[in-house]
Amino acid sequence: MVVIKQQFVPEANRKATFGRGNSKKKLVVHQTGNTGRGANAKMHALLQERGYAASWHIQSDDKEIIQSWPFDYMLYHASTGARADGGNKVGIGWEICINSDGDYLKSLEVASKGIAKVMKDEGIPISGLVTHNEEDRISRKWCPAQILSGKMGVNWPLFVQMVQNEMNILNKKPVVAGSKTYKVVNTVNGYLNANDAKNKKNAKTKVTAGNYTIFNEANGMINVTTKAGIPGSWINPSDNKAPAAKPVINPVAKPAPKPQGKVSYKEEGFFYTDPRPDNLIYVRDQPSLKGKIVAEYYIYGVNEKLPVEYHTVHINDGYVWLQYDRIRDGVVIGQGYIPCREYKNGKAQRLWGTIK
Numbered sequence: 001m002v003v004i005k006q007q008f009v010p011e012a013n014r015k016a017t018f019g020r021g022n023s024k025k026k027l028v029v030h031q032t033g034n035t036g037r038g039a040n041a042k043m044h045a046l047l048q049e050r051g052y053a054a055s056w057h058i059q060s061d062d063k064e065i066i067q068s069w070p071f072d073y074m075l076y077h078a079s080t081g082a083r084a085d086g087g088n089k090v091g092i093g094w095e096i097c098i099n100s101d102g103d104y105l106k107s108l109e110v111a112s113k114g115i116a117k118v119m120k121d122e123g124i125p126i127s128g129l130v131t132h133n134e135e136d137r138i139s140r141k142w143c144p145a146q147i148l149s150g151k152m153g154v155n156w157p158l159f160v161q162m163v164q165n166e167m168n169i170l171n172k173k174p175v176v177a178g179s180k181t182y183k184v185v186n187t188v189n190g191y192l193n194a195n196d197a198k199n200k201k202n203a204k205t206k207v208t209a210g211n212y213t214i215f216n217e218a219n220g221m222i223n224v225t226t227k228a229g230i231p232g233s234w235i236n237p238s239d240n241k242a243p244a245a246k247p248v249i250n251p252v253a254k255p256a257p258k259p260q261g262k263v264s265y266k267e268e269g270f271f272y273t274d275p276r277p278d279n280l281i282y283v284r285d286q287p288s289l290k291g292k293i294v295a296e297y298y299i300y301g302v303n304e305k306l307p308v309e310y311h312t313v314h315i316n317d318g319y320v321w322l323q324y325d326r327i328r329d330g331v332v333i334g335q336g337y338i339p340c341r342e343y344k345n346g347k348a349q350r351l352w353g354t355i356k
Contacts (some may be wrong), residue, residue, distance in 0.1 A: 002117045004058070004065045007045045008216055016055035017090060018082060018356075020076035026091035026128045028078050028135055029111075029159075030056065031098050032145035034286055041066045053354075056093030057106060057224030058114070061079040062272030071122060079136035081269025081355045087135040092118065098146055101339035108147075108154055108162065109230050115293035126164050131156060137265065138313065141346040152193050153216045153223045154231055161356040165229030180214045182224055185241050194221040197234040207233050238240075252340075262316040271308040271340055273353035281352075287321035288335040295326070295336060307356075308338055315343055 004121060011036040032044060040061040048055060048068040056068045080086025080224035082335035087093070093185035096111045098104065119129065130263060147159050154162075188202035196202045198221055215231050225232030266285075273281070284291030310322035319339040326336040342349040 001111050002065070004067050004114060004117070005050065006067045008070065008280040009048050009068050011056075012170055013049065013340065014073070015051065015176060015348050016053055016076045018068075018076075020070075020072045020074070020075045021089075022072050022092070023090045024071055024092055024122045024124060026087055026130050026135075027115060027124055028087040028091040028093050028130055028132055029051040029115070029144050029147070030077065030093065030095045030132045031146050032059070032095050033098070033143070033145065035098055035100045036046060036100040036306065037099060040097050040102060043099075044095060044097065048210075056095050058092070058095060058106065058118070059095040060111050060114055061097035061099065062110060065110065071118075076356055078132060079141055080137070081267055081356075082228035083267045083269065086267075087130065087132075089128070091135070092122070092124075094118075096147075105152055105154070108159060112162040112229075113166050116163050116170055118162070120167055126160065129160055129163060130241050137267070141211075150218075152231065153234065161296075162229045162231075182212050182214050182222060183214060184209050184224065184235070188235050190235060191221075191232065194218040194223075194234050197221040197236045200236055200239075207235055210219070262314070264312060266311065266315045268311050268312045269309075271310055271338070271353055272354045272356070273308075273340075281338055283326075283336040283338050285334065285337070287319075288317045289319075289321065290317070291337060294334070303320060305353075310338075315348075319343055320348055 044059040046065040057079040078087025140194040190205040191197040216223040283295035312323040
């Protein structure tokens with residue numbers, strides 16, 4: 001049975017939010033990026049409880065799941081600003097802990113079970129399971145990094161299948177764990193990843209004789225499991241007398257192509273700027289360095305009470321530009337274009353502030 005503990009952020013510290021009204025159409029998967037010992041679900045829940053600039057609904061590790069925010073809150077986790085269809089406003093944010101003193105594969109198992117339960121309870125279809133990388137249209141943050149990189153043989157397509165399998169169990173449907181089986185005819189070494197299995201080093205367990213389901217294959221190595229939809233141990237077929245299964249290398253999810261040339265798209269949000277050496281940014285009448293300077297935006301830092309409320313994003317002339325309505329005495333007098341970061345070699349550079 002999946003248990004989700006509730007340890008809600010106190011009302012007084014609920015500041016990193018767009019408020020209530022989350023329509024819960026998506027569940028956005030993240031991994032914390034913190035491999036430190038003790039950086040588990042309890043630590044991240046406490047971090048939010050004390051008040052934190054970012055926010056997400058749930059964190060889980062290899063042992064437990066803790067909910068920090070009611071699901072109807074719209075939070076700061078998906079790099080989508082105030083975009084109406086973005087993960088901040090219509091998504092539940094789920095952080096998977098990667099602390100070094102935890103069991104990584106177990107953490108994915110715990111997360112897949114918990115995510116399946118929440119998606120079933122909230123009526124979110126499997127098509128609504130997305131990554132932070134998919135939601136971030138500007139910088140395409142590589143998150144959840146370990147899953148996207150296929151750590152220990154589990155990439156994004158396989159993780160989605162794990163969640164689907166758990167949803168099938170909850171809905172009392174057949175579990176799809178793979179169409180191929182593999183027979184181990186004698187006890188062999190088990191490894192954490194395909195590379196170790198290939199080099200026959202760092203064996204962590206023993207895989208006894210029996211019939212297994214093939215969870216994944218890579219570089220001629222095989223991940224065999226006894227639990228439907230859950231990764232097991234990697235083995236080297238040369239250690240087994242049975243014929244090796246034909247390798248099938250599962251592609252690792254790739255980030256979306258970076259935009260080339262001028263690109264524009266609708267997005268709403270608030271831009272809070274960081275202090276800059278020259279203490280100002282020039283606002284122009286078009287998203288280009290060729291544009292006429294129409295204003296000088298003085299920088300006061302992320303606590304400034306009057307951020308830029310933008311409605312369109314442009315990528316052009318080596319910068320990411322935010323388009324906003326220039327207002328004087330309550331009347332729109334024109335459009336302003338303010339650069340918020342450099343854009344080099346198809347990649348967005350460091351943001352000059354914070355977007356909410």
